[in-house]
Amino acid sequence: MKVAKFGGTSLANAEQIKKVCKIVQADPQRRLIVVSAPGKRFKEDEKVTDLLIGYADRYLQTGEGPSEKRAIFSRYREIVLGLQLPAEVGDQVEAELEAVLSNQQGLSAERFMDAVKAAGEDTCAKIVAHYLRHLGEEARYVSPLEAGLFVTDEAGNAHVLPEAYEQLATLRDWSGITVFPGFFGYTKAGELVTFSRGGSDITGSILAAAVKADVYENFTDVDSVYVVNPNLIKNPVEVKEITYREMRELSYSGFGVFHEEALIPAYQADIPVCIKNTNNPSAPGTMIVSEPPASTKRVSGIASDSGFCSIYVSKYLMNKEIGFGRKLLQILEEEGLSYEHTPSGIDNISVILRERDLTQDKEQRIVERIRRELAVDDVAVTHGLALVMIVGEGMRQSVGTTARAATALAAAKINLEMINQGSSEVSMMFGVKAEEAERAVIALYQEFFGCEEELSAQAAQVASTTV
Amino acid sequence: MKVAKFGGTSLANAEQIKKVCKIVQADPQRRLIVVSAPGKRFKEDEKVTDLLIGYADRYLQTGEGPSEKRAIFSRYREIVLGLQLPAEVGDQVEAELEAVLSNQQGLSAERFMDAVKAAGEDTCAKIVAHYLRHLGEEARYVSPLEAGLFVTDEAGNAHVLPEAYEQLATLRDWSGITVFPGFFGYTKAGELVTFSRGGSDITGSILAAAVKADVYENFTDVDSVYVVNPNLIKNPVEVKEITYREMRELSYSGFGVFHEEALIPAYQADIPVCIKNTNNPSAPGTMIVSEPPASTKRVSGIASDSGFCSIYVSKYLMNKEIGFGRKLLQILEEEGLSYEHTPSGIDNISVILRERDLTQDKEQRIVERIRRELAVDDVAVTHGLALVMIVGEGMRQSVGTTARAATALAAAKINLEMINQGSSEVSMMFGVKAEEAERAVIALYQEFFGCEEELSAQAAQVASTTV
Numbered sequence: 026m027k028v029a030k031f032g033g034t035s036l037a038n039a040e041q042i043k044k045v046c047k048i049v050q051a052d053p054q055r056r057l058i059v060v061s062a063p064g065k066r067f068k069e070d071e072k073v074t075d076l077l078i079g080y081a082d083r084y085l086q087t088g089e090g091p092s093e094k095r096a097i098f099s100r101y102r103e104i105v106l107g108l109q110l111p112a113e114v115g116d117q118v119e120a121e122l123e124a125v126l127s128n129q130q131g132l133s134a135e136r137f138m139d140a141v142k143a144a145g146e147d148t149c150a151k152i153v154a155h156y157l158r159h160l161g162e163e164a165r166y167v168s169p170l171e172a173g174l175f176v177t178d179e180a181g182n183a184h185v186l187p188e189a190y191e192q193l194a195t196l197r198d199w200s201g202i203t204v205f206p207g208f209f210g211y212t213k214a215g216e217l218v219t220f221s222r223g224g225s226d227i228t229g230s231i232l233a234a235a236v237k238a239d240v241y242e243n244f245t246d247v248d249s250v251y252v253v254n255p256n257l258i259k260n261p262v263e264v265k266e267i268t269y270r271e272m273r274e275l276s277y278s279g280f281g282v283f284h285e286e287a288l289i290p291a292y293q294a295d296i297p298v299c300i301k302n303t304n305n306p307s308a309p310g311t312m313i314v315s316e317p318p319a320s321t322k323r324v325s326g327i328a329s330d331s332g333f334c335s336i337y338v339s340k341y342l343m344n345k346e347i348g349f350g351r352k353l354l355q356i357l358e359e360e361g362l363s364y365e366h367t368p369s370g371i372d373n374i375s376v377i378l379r380e381r382d383l384t385q386d387k388e389q390r391i392v393e394r395i396r397r398e399l400a401v402d403d404v405a406v407t408h409g410l411a412l413v414m415i416v417g418e419g420m421r422q423s424v425g426t427t428a429r430a431a432t433a434l435a436a437a438k439i440n441l442e443m444i445n446q447g448s449s450e451v452s453m454m455f456g457v458k459a460e461e462a463e464r465a466v467i468a469l470y471q472e473f474f475g476c477e478e479e480l481s482a483q484a485a486q487v488a489s490t491t492v
Numbered sequence: 493m494k495v496a497k498f499g500g501t502s503l504a505n506a507e508q509i510k511k512v513c514k515i516v517q518a519d520p521q522r523r524l525i526v527v528s529a530p531g532k533r534f535k536e537d538e539k540v541t542d543l544l545i546g547y548a549d550r551y552l553q554t555g556e557g558p559s560e561k562r563a564i565f566s567r568y569r570e571i572v573l574g575l576q577l578p579a580e581v582g583d584q585v586e587a588e589l590e591a592v593l594s595n596q597q598g599l600s601a602e603r604f605m606d607a608v609k610a611a612g613e614d615t616c617a618k619i620v621a622h623y624l625r626h627l628g629e630e631a632r633y634v635s636p637l638e639a640g641l642f643v644t645d646e647a648g649n650a651h652v653l654p655e656a657y658e659q660l661a662t663l664r665d666w667s668g669i670t671v672f673p674g675f676f677g678y679t680k681a682g683e684l685v686t687f688s689r690g691g692s693d694i695t696g697s698i699l700a701a702a703v704k705a706d707v708y709e710n711f712t713d714v715d716s717v718y719v720v721n722p723n724l725i726k727n728p729v730e731v732k733e734i735t736y737r738e739m740r741e742l743s744y745s746g747f748g749v750f751h752e753e754a755l756i757p758a759y760q761a762d763i764p765v766c767i768k769n770t771n772n773p774s775a776p777g778t779m780i781v782s783e784p785p786a787s788t789k790r791v792s793g794i795a796s797d798s799g800f801c802s803i804y805v806s807k808y809l810m811n812k813e814i815g816f817g818r819k820l821l822q823i824l825e826e827e828g829l830s831y832e833h834t835p836s837g838i839d840n841i842s843v844i845l846r847e848r849d850l851t852q853d854k855e856q857r858i859v860e861r862i863r864r865e866l867a868v869d870d871v872a873v874t875h876g877l878a879l880v881m882i883v884g885e886g887m888r889q890s891v892g893t894t895a896r897a898a899t900a901l902a903a904a905k906i907n908l909e910m911i912n913q914g915s916s917e918v919s920m921m922f923g924v925k926a927e928e929a930e931r932a933v934i935a936l937y938q939e940f941f942g943c944e945e946e947l948s949a950q951a952a953q954v955a956s957t958t959v
Contacts, residue, residue: 269808270806270839273808273838274837285809286809288808289808289809292808341736341760342740342753342756344832345752345830346830347825347830348830350821350831350834351821351822351825354817354818354821358814358815358818363812363813363815365811365836366835366836367834368835368912368913369832369833369834369912370741370912370913370918370919370921371740371741372737372741373918424901424905424906424907424908425898427901427902427908427911428898428899428901428902428903431894431897431898431899432895432898432899434894434895435891435892435894435895438891439891441891441913443913444894444911444912444913444920445836445911445912445913446837446908446911451840452837453911
């Protein structure tokens with residue numbers, strides 16, 4: 026069986042929900058459906074989740090929020106009308122939503138907030154189930170409480186409990202289509218708690234792992250993942266297949282397709298993930314898998330992220346001092362800083378950090394501590410760095426990937442501030458000045474995908490001529 | 493003034509000592525002379541220091557060591573005879589040596605060992621002073637005790653005390669030539685202690701710093717430092733000038749010209765060091781300086797060292813875990829291991845260690861602890877790695893050094909297991925399989941010095957034709 030999760034734009038209005046249900050009907054394997062709350066219908070539109078948060082904030086301050094509530098109800102009413110569902114369906118759905126919104130029922134502020142936010146997905150799931158039945162399918166909505174999606178008691182940031190998987194596994198045996206609201210679960214005490222924002226991806230991944238799905242389909246609004254940010258390169262090469270590790274390395278530096286935590290349950294249960302487009306379901310999409318295909322490409326993607334800085338420390342004979350590196354990292358930890366990388370020479374080491382974490386105060390204190398406690402010769406902070414990454418399983422097997430990358434960057438006159446490549450070689454990382462990062466990505470794209478792009482452009486032309 | 497230190501081969505016999513004294517006489521600035529103990533006269537010969545250690549071992553076990561003692565006396569007698577010094581000089585030197593060797597005088601075993609070892613340099617210094625006087629120079633031997641070379645009380649591994657410098661500074665005002673035995677000093681209580689093996693380099697460096705010498709000349713048996721190991725490349729390019737930092741990076745990986753600790757006093761006092769050849773004193777030698785010359789070459793040297801291994805650790809979302817790297821290094825520290833480098837990807841990190849430190853027991857324990865305490869997805873140890881380094885101040889200013897190096901290595905079909913280059917860029921480090929290290933060094937030498945080698949060969953030909 027397949028678990029199919031549909032994102033906010035896929036459920037933004039009745040038209041989109043019709044597409045979703047057509048997709049569900051098209052494959053009898055799609056028996057477990059996870060839905061987000063309706064997203065934006067157009068660029069300036071508000072997501073239902075944002076409307077709900079605005080409402081809850083107002084309600085907690087003033088005990089009411091009539092205009093915010095009206096906006097929410099109108100979004101759902103529009104959908105129910107557009108789907109031509111019977112009036113009593115609309116009434117029932119609205120009554121249940123009203124019960125959540127208008128009654129804090131002795132809930133704490135954060136519990137109420139979670140309950141209101143979750144109503145976005147919950148209501149949507151009910152409507153989708155109604156519509157599938159309306160189309161003649163055997164379909165039912167299921168509440169995460171009934172299904173047993175148990176989570177930790179962290180408001181707005183729940184994590185699944187291990188015992189949930191056994192409960193949820195029984196969903197596999199249900200007949201027909203089950204529609205499951207994303208984004209939230211229940212504590213063992215039966216209280217509703219949501220995942221972190223974007224958490225419907227997490228729900229889908231948990232369900233896919235629990236029912237041991239053949240594939241976890243994640244429907245969004247792009248045909249596939251691209252090898253490079255489409256804002257930098259027009260019509261970039263599509264990624265057909267990518268491994269979890271590659272996806273994770275790419276998402277580190279600006280690939281925002283997927284909620285970071287969402288991959289974990291699927292990864293651990295070894296369920297392949299397929300990113301597909303609700304608006305173009307016949308496109309093959311991008312598969313995320315455990316093992317790279319035999320014919321793996323050397324390079325799967327290129328990404329970059331700015332906002333890094335480096336703390337460079339040098340000390341003569343540092344290398345002979347046991348514990349030096351550990352002491353340096355301890356200072357950072359005591360100052361509450363997490364670090365990213367630590368490239369090193371013999372008597373020097375650089376610590377790469379996210380710039381946002383290093384306030385001016387902290388910087389000064391850390392530099393002083395390093396000077397005083399570690400008796401170093403030199404310590405210097407460089408701001409405004411970017412990391413540019415080439416990601417690809419099996420780059421390791423390829424003599425010369427480094428040479429090609431470094432040559433392309435040199436030809437583009439980009440100076441390398443840092444290079445970091447561990448023995449995994451899923452990725453190769455270049456530190457460059459932030460203002461050179463875009464040029465670096467473009468140069469690397471041309472080097473590794475330039476030809477392919479031309480070929481696929483030709484293929485597209487041939488295809489369109491044939492039509 | 494200049495401090496000139498002469499190594500063991502420069503003092504191996506009377507002929508060599510004559511060369512040394514000729515060098516000293518050739519420059520009136522050479523007023524403070526540091527000598528080692530006589531070294532090997534031919535490949536199978538024994539160094540006097542080794543004879544002394546053998547003698548002391550025997551004496552401590554049996555209370556005597558007549559054959560060992562005879563060998564020592566015969567080395568010095570041969571030198572005194574060869575220098576045609578008066579018989580009473582020989583008698584006096586022998587009597588003083590005998591006094592040290594034949595009387596433990598209530599010294600502990602390790603104090604006795606240090607005293608006997610030190611007699612090698614001490615006797616040599618006395619003979620050289622005698623010979624310089626014999627040649628008509630104003631010259632005197634000085635004892636480190638009289639001069640005030642105070643050191644810590646660590647038998648066989650002394651370190652200079654800060655207060656020594658003030659005492660030793662007065663040597664600057666002495667008239668004539670002062671001959672100073674290398675390798676040992678005295679505790680504040682007046683007890684003799686030696687530096688670690690090869691420590692005459694340290695004595696020279698300390699004296700040069702104390703008297704604020706214009707240069708510290710270190711005479712050995714090679715014309716200069718070479719950009720690459722001469723055992724790998726025939727007649728490699730000579731290094732004319734190199735910085736302390738470059739020297740240190742190179743000595744990390746197989747450049748054995750100089751005692752590692754010996755550079756510190758000179759480095760801290762900013763005294764240039766000149767490596768020269770006793771057997772060819774007119775050759776300019778290699779200068780070690782603080783600041784790279786303006787016309788610095790991009791690459792100053794290429795070195796490699798094997799005997800490394802890596803511990804690869806991966807964990808999904810590791811990168812989001814504050815303190816992960818520090819905890820990993822803490823485990824190594826608790827197991828008494830010092831590490832060399834830690835290249836990292838997003839969710840993985842490799843720790844590069846010296847293989848000799850990682851016993852099978854330790855390896856097993858560390859792998860288990862990493863698995864258990866850090867709950868990682870994967871941990872793997874790879875043995876048999878070598879690090880190949882390109883060293884050069886100012887590589888940073890050169891777009892393309894990485895590209896050239898990586899391209900040369902790729903052309904030689906050498907796979908890179910690791911790359912590490914911090915923001916200092918004094919060095920660039922490539923991890924390769926140990927069996928590929930030699931080929932890697934040769935490929936890099938050809939890339940960065942190949943042309944120059946041809947040019948200098950042509951120049952040599954022109955020169956020889958002219959003669």
